[in-house]
Amino acid sequence: MSENRTPTVHTLMSNAESKKYQASCHCQLIRYNVTLSPGLDDPDSWVVECNCSICSRNGYLNVYVQTECIEFETIGLESELVEKYRFGKQRVQHYFCSRCGSSIMAESIEPGFYEGVKALNVRMFKDVDLKTLQRREVDGRSL
Ligand SMILES: [Zn+2]
Secondary structure, three states: OOOOOOOOEEOOOOOOOOEEEEEEOOOOOOEEEEEEOOOOOOOOOOEEEEOOHHHHHHOOOEEEEEHHHEEEOOOOOOOOOEEEEOOOOOOEEEEEEOOOOOEEEEEEOOOOOOOOEEEEEHHHEOOOOHHHOOEEEEOHHHO
8 A cells, every 4th residue: 555645636647447436416416427547446545534624524535536537417516506615714615415415525716726626525426335445534624
């Protein structure tokens, strides 16, 4: 296992073998596909468990991807049916379903700060056994 604690940002340019995941909120209003390279079952893959005030409440288990790794099937983040939430320094916008409340993803809205990167909650992914994922704690509270 890699000692590097900086989360991988998945891109479509990676040489690693990629895997495609179906994801959705609980009520299926928001459905999307995500390509990860490598996939979550790769021995070097891990998910982020962050201690910030919102991740600890919502139980986010995150992977980071370039926006190009996501294909929306139903509605996109700009839809008024997707709720947006910001707090504190207002750098990060969180998205959740207006109907079922599932917390699906977050992204930086501050230019130059993780621009073009989204944090995806892998709890929305279909057919992923959360117990098998390697988790790493990240100190998001101090960001
Ligand atoms: Zn929903």
